[in-house]
Amino acid sequence: NAGVMQNPRHLVRRRGQEARLRCSPMKGHSHVYWYRQLPEEGLKFMVYLQKENIIDESGMPKERFSAEFPKEGPSILRIQQVVRGDSAAYFCASSPPGRPQNTEAFFGQGTRLTVV
Amino acid sequence: SQQGEEDPQALSIQEGENATMNCSYKTSINNLQWYRQNSGRGLVHLILIRSNEREKHSGRLRVTLDTSKKSSSLLITASRAADTASYFCATLNSGYSTLTFGKGTMLLVSP
Numbered sequence: 122n123a124g125v126m127q128n129p130r131h132l133v134r135r136r137g138q139e140a141r142l143r144c145s146p147m148k149g150h151s152h153v154y155w156y157r158q159l160p161e162e163g164l165k166f167m168v169y170l171q172k173e174n175i176i177d178e179s180g181m182p183k184e185r186f187s188a189e190f191p192k193e194g195p196s197i198l199r200i201q202q203v204v205r206g207d208s209a210a211y212f213c214a215s216s217p218p219g220r221p222q223n224t225e226a227f228f229g230q231g232t233r234l235t236v237v
Numbered sequence: 238s239q240q241g242e243e244d245p246q247a248l249s250i251q252e253g254e255n256a257t258m259n260c261s262y263k264t265s266i267n268n269l270q271w272y273r274q275n276s277g278r279g280l281v282h283l284i285l286i287r288s289n290e291r292e293k294h295s296g297r298l299r300v301t302l303d304t305s306k307k308s309s310s311l312l313i314t315a316s317r318a319a320d321t322a323s324y325f326c327a328t329l330n331s332g333y334s335t336l337t338f339g340k341g342t343m344l345l346v347s348p
Binding site for chain 1: 284327
């Protein structure tokens with residue numbers, strides 16, 4: 122049973138380009154979470170999705186950022202018109218169906234985005 | 238405000254010694270979780286303790302939770318060089334479904 126798979130592991134984009142980060146949850150998991158980690162910082166919550174639904178996007182910047190978790194395929198975090206401040210490690214986590222209070226989240230290895 | 242503040246920010250010990258890290262939080266929680274992150278890698282889940290639990294053990298790890306003081310501690314006994322990593326506590330706050338992380342404690346275990 123493969124863990125949470127994120128790709129690419131490293132992504133370099135020029136300012137103004139688009140960045141697409143992919144996350145395949147663990148088999149059987151229906152909850153996906155995206156977090157961002159700046160250097161020397163802890164993880165900051167961005168968005169929580171279930172299949173075809175955004176449950177909580179309170180941590181997502183209002184502009185340029187979007188996320189989806191389609192019925193088929195991986196979850197995608199999309200950053201349009203990237204700026205240098207978007208450079209960070211982006212982590213995806215997944216958890217199984219059921220109440221989040223009773224389950225642990227499993228994290229992927231992250232995508233390190235560098236904007237040049 | 239920042240939930241789950243770890244203390245100390247950095248800890249340096251010798252192999253074989255015990256390492257204790259503390260975490261404080263501000264609001265009511267459902268559970269508290271500890272994670273380890275090796276440099277440049279993803280997070281590894283270590284242990285989850287629910288709000289109605291006071292202590293949990295897993296191998297060389299011991300976690301305590303004091304909800305009256307809104308604090309938790311992670312004890313690693315008989316540390317090894319391989320324990321060198323950053324350790325984060327994360328809280329699942331009441332009424333929410335997502336984790337709130339602290340900034341972490343960097344642990345260095347020297348051979």
